[in-house]
Amino acid sequence: MNLLVHGPPITSRAINKRLVAIMSSPFDQITIDGESNFEESDISLLETLDHVLNRGLVIAGEITISVADIDLIFIGLNVLVSSVEKANEVLRERDRLTSEG
Amino acid sequence: MKSVVFDKKFYPYCLVGQTVGLSELLRGVDGREVLQREVGTLTAVLSEWDDKKVELTRENVLRHDAVVRQVLEEATPLPFRFGHLVTAHQLESYVESKSETLQSKLQHLHNCVEMSVKIIWNREAELASQTPETEAMQKVGRGAAFLMSKQAEFQAEQSSSSEVAAIASWLKSRTSGLVRDELVVLRPAEKLVVSASFLVERSSLAAYKNRTALFDEERSDLHFLTSGPWPPYSFSNNELEFKTHLGVS
Secondary structure, eight states: OEEEEESSOOSSSOOOHHHHHHHHSOGGGOOOOTTOOOOHHHHHHHHHHHHHHHSSBOOTTOBOSOHHHHHHHHHHHHHHHHHHHHHHHHHHHHHHHHHHO | OOOOOTTOEEEEEEEESSOOOOOTTOBOGGGOBOEEEEETTEEEEEEEEOSSOOOOOHHHHHHHHHHHHHHHTTSOOEEBOTTBOEEHHHHHHHHHHTHHHHHHHHHHHTTEEEEEEEEEOOOHHHHHHTSOOHHHHHTSOHHHHHHHHHHHHHHHHHHHHHHHHHHHHHHHHHHTTTOSEEEEEEOTTSSEEEEEEEEEEGGGHHHHHHHHTTHHHHOTTSEEEEEEEEOSGGGSSGGGOOOOSSOOO
């Protein structure tokens, strides 16, 4: 499966509750529903977070975001992995049912 | 363009080699006006700031990226990481002390964008087969069982590392000739085993996309997440990295 995300990330979509949790909750409060599937816009946001928060020029001593915030991004990428696997399972199941039908 | 006023605080988005045309409607982090200021031989794109901190919100992260993206439409920016607050003096000192490196980096990145490839490898079945035989471990003492367990872990890690390195080599070979630079991070212990950033010239972008579109067919055992074009976030800071003990790269 190829999840392709091109072009500028989302700017005006409705706020996704799960992503709000990722952005604002402490580590131990984040719960992810195993059945949930992330949409392309969600993945695009996670990619944006990965770039904007983890990369780029840093002036020593002047970064203002905390370690906990960066850890949240790491969590986000793990969530992404889970969602890709889940999506793949759904696709496999659909293929199987199609071939049987 | 105004000169820098000392002691004021600024939120910087990026450095760029020349002034760019920004939309008057563009708003930066916290909805603030986006300005351009000469800093040494470069131009800083920034907002004036009177608070003590920057709120980490989804909206602010997207606004930061939106500003850098608008600069990217016209020039090649050196993006700052989200969350800086600097005085004009700090910004000038930074640019002055790193002037040669920053200029050289701008030259290296000129007319390029960043493209990202993440590879997910689901090998739970393989890893399960590599776990030590619990029955055999039960027949030996606790000390020996512990050593057997550690040896199995070590062997699994070694095997996984070499396989992930092979995946990374394949990826590099498939993008060879289409990229000016690359940064590939391997994470053999995780499911997201490879995180790669490629610096691609704008003129090669279509060819790069055509190449990556074939990845699925070539490696059906892997999942690919490709994204871009991005401002060159990953290539802005290589030699300028502020090393911390926080595990932040």
